[in-house]
Amino acid sequence: MAHDEPQAAGPTKLVIRNIGLLLSGAMEKPILDADTIVAENGKITGIGRAKDLNAEGATTIIDANGTTVTPGLIDSHVHPVAGDWTPRQNQIGWIASFLHGDVVGLKAMAIFAQRAFWTLRPGGVKVHAGAPVIENEMVEEDFKELAAAGVKLLGEVGLGGVKDGPTARKMVGWARKYGIQSTIHTGGPSIPGSGLIDKDVVLEADTDVIGHINGGHTALPDNQIRCICEGCKRGLELVHNGNERSALYTLRIAREMNDLSRVILGTDAPAGSGVQPLGILRMVSLLSSLGDLPAEIAFCFATGNTARMRALDCGIIEVGRSADFVIMDRAQHSAGKNILDSVQLGDLPGIGMTIIDGIVRTQRSRNTPPATKVPEIVGH
Ligand SMILES: [Zn+2]
Numbered sequence: 001m002a003h004d005e006p007q008a009a010g011p012t013k014l015v016i017r018n019i020g021l022l023l024s025g026a027m028e029k030p031i032l033d034a035d036t037i038v039a040e041n042g043k044i045t046g047i048g049r050a051k052d053l054n055a056e057g058a059t060t061i062i063d064a065n066g067t068t069v070t071p072g073l074i075d076s077h078v079h080p081v082a083g084d085w086t087p088r089q090n091q092i093g094w095i096a097s098f099l100h101g102d103v104v105g106l107k108a109m110a111i112f113a114q115r116a117f118w119t120l121r122p123g124g125v126k127v128h129a130g131a132p133v134i135e136n137e138m139v140e141e142d143f144k145e146l147a148a149a150g151v152k153l154l155g156e157v158g159l160g161g162v163k164d165g166p167t168a169r170k171m172v173g174w175a176r177k178y179g180i181q182s183t184i185h186t187g188g189p190s191i192p193g194s195g196l197i198d199k200d201v202v203l204e205a206d207t208d209v210i211g212h213i214n215g216g217h218t219a220l221p222d223n224q225i226r227c228i229c230e231g232c233k234r235g236l237e238l239v240h241n242g243n244e245r246s247a248l249y250t251l252r253i254a255r256e257m258n259d260l261s262r263v264i265l266g267t268d269a270p271a272g273s274g275v276q277p278l279g280i281l282r283m284v285s286l287l288s289s290l291g292d293l294p295a296e297i298a299f300c301f302a303t304g305n306t307a308r309m310r311a312l313d314c315g316i317i318e319v320g321r322s323a324d325f326v327i328m329d330r331a332q333h334s335a336g337k338n339i340l341d342s343v344q345l346g347d348l349p350g351i352g353m354t355i356i357d358g359i360v361r362t363q364r365s366r367n368t369p370p371a372t373k374v375p376e377i378v379g380h
Contacts, residue, residue, distance in 0.1 A: 014039040014323060014358045015058040016375075017050050020066035021339065023296055025303030025316040027261050030296035032317060037069065039323030042357035047317060060360065061379035064327055067352055067371065068339045071303040071315050072324030073280045077183075077211060077239050077266025078127075124356040126314070126324075128153060133160035136167060140174045147178035156211050158185035158197040165204030172207050181310060182207040183237070186228070188218025191272060199224040199231070209235035209264070209309065212242045216268050219246035229253045235309045238301075239268040240279035244286060251291045260297065264306040277367045281348050289346035296340060323358035326351055329371035350374075 015038050022032040036053050038046035046053045055061070132146060133155035154175050157168050172182045184207040185197050198220060202210055210228055213236050219225070225246060229236060236254055238247040254263050267279035276282065280302050288298040307315025314322040328349040329339055336342025339349050350371025354362045364374055 012039075012041055012060070012358050013058045014060045014062070014355070015053075015055045016062045016064055016069060016325070016327075016355075017055070018066060019064045019069050021068040022047075022317060023068065023070040023299050023303075024318070025071040025300055025307070026318070027297060027300045027304065030294075030300055037317065037323075037325070039358040042323050042359075044317065044319050044321050044323050047319065059380060060358075060377065062327075062353070062355075062360070062375050063378045064375045065373045067327055067329040067373050067375055068349070069317070070299055070326050070328065071307075071317055072322075072326055072354070072356060073302045074265075074306040074310075074312065074315055075267050075269075075280050076209070076237055076264045076306050076310065077268045079268070079270060124359065124361045126356070128310075128312075131155040133157075134168070134171045135161045138171060140177075143171070143174040143178050143180060147180055152180055154180055154182040154207075156183055156185040157205055157207055158201070159194055163195055163197070163201070165201045168201065168205035168207075172205055176208070181209070183209040183211040185211055185216060186213050187215035187220050187242075190216045190218075190268075199227045202228050203231045206232065207234065209237050211237050212239040212266065212268055213250050214238050214242040214244070214246035216242050216271065217273070219243035222246070222249050225250055226253055229257060229259070233259075233262070235264050235305075236262045237264050237266055238283060238287070239266040240276050240283050241268040241271045241273040247283075247287065248291050251287055251293065255293075260301075261305055261308075263301045264309055265302045278348060281368070285343050285346055285348055288344050293344075294340070295343035298343070323355060325353075325355040327353040327355070327375045328368075329373045331369035332372050334369075334372075 017036045019035045022034050024030055024032045032047065034047050034049065036048060036050040037044060038053050131153040134157060162168050162171065175182050184202055184205050186202055188196050213225060213228060216239060236250055238250060254260050265280055265283045267276045269275045269279060284298040284302055287293055288295045303315040314324040328351045330336055330342045331347055331350040334342035334347040336345045336347060343349060348368060351365035351368045352371045352374035353360060
């Protein structure tokens, strides 16, 4: 409750002009030919050339200074516990710290959390929380009640008592029937107390997302990862706190199958590896550089792919969607000649500003390397 977030008092109109590079988040057209975005009352209303858009009545004008605008980055896999404190690492304020790296949308496990997190938004970050872990005693009616109470996500299948394919499949089916999305723990146990979930259980459970297909931390053998990729059409989630070699292997398989739109990114923080404020940017850079992937496509894994898979209204620069943006630039002294080149060389970009629901939340990031150029607020 200590957070007093900037709230828009009346109607707002945001204009971001002089954009050097606009990444859409959508794989079919990752780079847009536009230098200006207009957003009214938190939603995008115009994308194009400055001369073709109506900037009249703007309440905030941002000069991007030729830098890059991307959709707000989405972390598909986090484990918030109580507010902004994580007992596993005894850290406080970690969600706002993510904002300085990346995040606008997160998913969570605590059953009480959905409403709490929708009210408590550290730094304005949107936390999609309240994801119960399924247990053997649950019946169809429980899923109906959860859905009616606003729960939209299940916690990782496999973390609770249900560890067998047939029971998981039955409950995932009930969840889907009532509009609740599901994900599964894939691979060896993360921490003492959790168990192995292999390809047979993953494929039988048929969750919407194959949670950390690269392990959290212990990955399945490559032949099992291949079987999962080929055996279903579900989302393939790659996490920072997993096996990085297996992430690159999964990327290779997805690309061979011409199925890159299934790839989404998460951190799996705060796990044993800790809280990773730059985790999503680090994944983008890892996959782009070592996976030999154009950086603008890697950014889609962290934005549009996740938004589509999880039915979020952010993640893509498109009229009607949430005005959630990150303004970034090549980090100072990167060997890359521009931002995309620098990411493909393995560097992180520098974040100059984050905007959520059309409101500026942070300016130069305290966590990323400093951006070469930063945007400025030039008018109110
Ligand atoms: Zn897991």
